[in-house]
Amino acid sequence: MTWALFVAVVFYSIAHAQVNVELRGSGSANKFPIVVANFEGPNGAEIANIIRADLTRSGQFEVKSTGDLTLGANSTPDWAAISQAGGTTVAYGTVNGNSVDYRLADAAQQSQLDAKNISEAQMRRLAHRVADAIYEKTTGVRGIFATRIAYTTGRQLVVADADGEGRKVVASSSSSLISPAWSPDGTRLAYVSFEGGKPIVYVQNLSTGGRTVAANFKGNNSALRGLRTVVSLPWR
Incomplete structure (x- = not known):
């Protein structure tokens, strides 16, 4: 099962500070029909709305509506x-502070498929x-939501x-920034900055906010080659 046939990323102006990501999949005949009930507990309806939006955006699910149905983890669904x-x-599920007891059930078999x-x-x-x-x-495919x-x-x-959603500016410059690339552990970002009058590769630490120079070679193309080196070799 593939994630999508098409990915559209729409960048709004910086003033809007928003990015919309849409994943378009196949027709409704090939989608999984699912009901996502409002979860029981604080923010349960909002959490359910985010889940519905994620599944719909994937292009693999057809989310069905049952109105304002709310189901807790210990509830018996109205099959x-x-x-x-x-x-x-x-x-469906129950929200307990910073955790969710979540359930996924088969409506035809009236049996539980997953509980976490x-x-x-x-x-x-x-x-x-x-x-x-x-x-x-x-x-059977790992999600990326x-x-x-x-x-x-x-x-x-x-x-x-x-x-x-959850947009956060992690680095700013007086000149253009391009080509961000993640470290394997997701804690750092490599990118190219032109603030020195030529392309220089920096690595931004997302936890501390600090940055280090990863590649600063002579010429206009060497830094871009350096970025590929930073990304392809093991991070230190």
Whole structure:
């Protein structure tokens, strides 16, 4: 199962400070029909909305509506209502502070497919991780909803959630920044800056905010070759 046939990334102006990421998949006949109930507990409806948006954006799911249905982890789903809505599976759960007891069930068999307790300090990331669990259990492919993207907007280096939300500027410059590339552990970003009058490769530490020079060679093309070297060789 592939993630998508087409990826569209729409960059708004810096003033809007937003990126919309849309993944388009195949037609509805090939999608997994699912009901995502509002989760029980604080922010349960908001978490469910984020999960619905993630699954819809993947292009692999057709999210069915059952109105304001709320189901906790220990609830017994109304199987008839879920089937009538067109869902073959139903996702539901209970929010307990920074964790979710999540369930995924088969509506036809009236049986549980998956049950996990997922913890995360940030609410949106918590919802993305639940969506990842649903995606992987349904498709057999690891989800990417809880991952991050990096991009440049002229003179800023920006990190955001995979859906474009949670935008954070991690580096700014008086000159153009281009070509961000992640370290394997996701803690650093390499990028090219022209602030020295030529392309220089820097590595930005996302935890400390500090940066170091990774490549500063003579000529205009050497730094770009240096970026490829930084990315392809093991990070130190």
